[in-house]
Amino acid sequence: MVSIVRTLRDHTDEVSCCAFSSALLASCSGDKTLRVYHTSDLSELPFSPLSSHGYRVHCCCFSSCGRFLVSCSTDGSAIVWNSDTGERSAALQHPSRSPLRVCALAHDCAHLLAGACDGTVALWDFSSRTLRRCSAVSEDSVVACCFSPSNQMFVTGCTRGDLKLWDLDVNLLHAEKDAHDLGVTCCSFAAQFNVGVYGCCVEFRLASCGQDSQLKIWIVSQREGAGCVMKLLHTLTAQSAPVLSCAFSSDGELVNLGTVLHTLNQHDRYVTAVALSPTMPWIATGSMDRTVTVWRIGDGDDTTGKYSEQTWFSQTDGEERKLPGHSRLLLADWSEEDVQNWLSEEGLEELVSIFKTNNIDGPELNQMSKETAAELGIESVGLRGRLLRKIEALKAEQSGSEAPDEFLCPITRELMRDPVIAADGYSYERESIQSWIRGKNKTSPMTNLPLQTTLLTPNRSLKTAIARWKSSQ
Structure with missing residues (x-):
C-alpha cells in the first residue's frame, strides 16, 4: 500500500x-x-x-x-x-x-x-x-x-x-x-x-x-x-x-x-x-x-x-495527469472538464455552469478578456475581475515551467531574456555567461573545452522566438 x-x-x-x-x-x-x-x-x-x-x-x-x-x-x-x-x-x-x-x-x-x-x-x-x-x-x-x-x-x-x-x-x-x-x-x-x-x-x-x-x-x-x-x-x-x-x-x-x-x-x-x-x-x-x-x-x-x-x-516517463490548477500541461491543452474542475478549485463554482453551457475549453480560457467574459453573461464586475486575475496567475505559473528547453539558459535553466552565442556555439543568457567568464572559468559550461574567445554574439532570432512564445502564453 x-x-x-x-x-x-x-x-x-x-x-x-x-x-x-x-x-x-x-x-x-x-x-x-x-x-x-x-x-x-x-x-x-x-x-x-x-x-x-x-x-x-x-x-x-x-x-x-x-x-x-x-x-x-x-x-x-x-x-x-x-x-x-x-x-x-x-x-x-x-x-x-x-x-x-x-x-x-x-x-x-x-x-x-x-x-x-x-x-x-x-x-x-x-x-x-x-x-x-x-x-x-x-x-x-x-x-x-x-x-x-x-x-x-x-x-x-x-x-x-x-x-x-x-x-x-x-x-x-x-x-x-x-x-x-x-x-x-x-x-x-x-x-x-x-x-x-x-x-x-x-x-x-x-x-x-x-x-x-x-x-x-x-x-x-x-x-x-x-x-x-x-x-x-x-x-x-x-x-x-x-x-x-x-x-x-x-x-x-x-x-x-x-x-x-x-x-x-x-x-x-x-x-x-x-x-x-x-x-x-x-x-x-x-x-x-x-x-x-x-x-x-x-x-x-x-x-x-x-x-x-x-x-x-x-x-522520466511518468504518466501525465490532467489535474487542473496543478498540472504542468499547457493551458492550451486543457479540455472543457479540466477548465470546469479548475474553476471549482479556485472558488469560482458559480461560473461552472456558464462555462459548461458555452463549451469553454483551455484555448478559449487562454484568450479570455473583459469583453469575452461579459459576453458569457458574467454580470458581476467583481466576479469578472477575479476570474481574469486567476487566469493571469495561472498563465504566469505555467510560463516558466513549460518553456521549450532551447529557450532556457544552460547555466541557470531560466528563461533567457538576452540570449547570446558563445564561442562553443551554444546560446546563454548574457549576464550568466559573462558572470561565468568573469569567474576565471574560460571553458565552455556545456563541453568543458577552452573557449577560443570570450566574444559574445547576440542571438536575435532566438530572442524573437522567445518573445513570440511568451506572447502566446
Whole structure:
C-alpha cells in the first residue's frame, strides 16, 4: 500500500535531488537553492532555503550522523552546511572550477567526493576540509558516484556509460565498460555487505541506472590480494524511458526477482530524484514539475522504521495527469472538464455552469478578456475581475515551467531574456555567461573545452522566438 503524505511546492525550478537524514528531508533545485524540512511534520526549517550557490544545485546528501548537509553545483563548488543551524561550514572549490554534477560522503565521514563535468573527481578530507587529490577518471562528465559501505573504495559513472571502481588513492580497481548504453545516471551501494567464511572475500551490492531505461543490480566482490570483480545479478527492464535515480532501502534487500512493487504517478513531469528515509517508511520523489512528493509505504505505521519495499528508482516517463490548477500541461491543452474542475478549485463554482453551457475549453480560457467574459453573461464586475486575475496567475505559473528547453539558459535553466552565442556555439543568457567568464572559468559550461574567445554574439532570432512564445502564453 502506498499513500501520499504531502507534496511540497516550494522550489521555483526543477528539483534535482532529494536526501533524508534521520530527522530531516532536503531537496535541491535549478533555482540555486536547497530546502530543508522536519520529517516530524514536513514543516520547512526557519533557515531554509539555503542559497549560497551561484548556479543550479545538482546534488545534496547528509552525513551519516545527520549533522552536515553537502551540496554541489554548476558553480564548481561543494558547500558543507550545518544542518542544525543552516550555517555554511565550508565552501570547497573544484581546482579547475569545473561544474560539479554529483557529490557523496563516506559513511564514516572521512572523505567527501564530487564528480565534475571535465571527467575528474575531487576527493577531500572531510574533517580538515582539505583537498586530498583531484584525478581524471573519465573522458566524459562524471554524473554518478558513491562510496562502498566499507569506505575503502568508491564507484563513478559517466555520461559515456562506464562504471568504474577506485580505491581512496584513485587507483582503478575495476572498469565495467558500457554498463549502460547512452550513459549512467545514478549509482548506489546497499548498506549491508557479506563477508566470506574465512574473511578473505567481501561482497557488496550495487545498483546503477541509466539512459538505456534499465536498472541493474551488481555483485561487487573484493578478495584479499585479488582485486575487485563486478558481476551482473539482475537487469530490471520495467521502465520505458531513461531511469534517472535509484536507491536501496535501509535493510539493503532487493526487489524479489525484479518484480515492480508499486508504480507512483503523482508527478506531472519527469521524475528526477528518489530518496528513502532511514527511519520511517517514507519515500521522497523530486520532479521537473518543481515539487517534492513524500510517500508512505506499508500500513501507515511510521514508528517501526520497517517496510517491505526494498529497491526504488525513478524514471522520466511518468504518466501525465490532467489535474487542473496543478498540472504542468499547457493551458492550451486543457479540455472543457479540466477548465470546469479548475474553476471549482479556485472558488469560482458559480461560473461552472456558464462555462459548461458555452463549451469553454483551455484555448478559449487562454484568450479570455473583459469583453469575452461579459459576453458569457458574467454580470458581476467583481466576479469578472477575479476570474481574469486567476487566469493571469495561472498563465504566469505555467510560463516558466513549460518553456521549450532551447529557450532556457544552460547555466541557470531560466528563461533567457538576452540570449547570446558563445564561442562553443551554444546560446546563454548574457549576464550568466559573462558572470561565468568573469569567474576565471574560460571553458565552455556545456563541453568543458577552452573557449577560443570570450566574444559574445547576440542571438536575435532566438530572442524573437522567445518573445513570440511568451506572447502566446
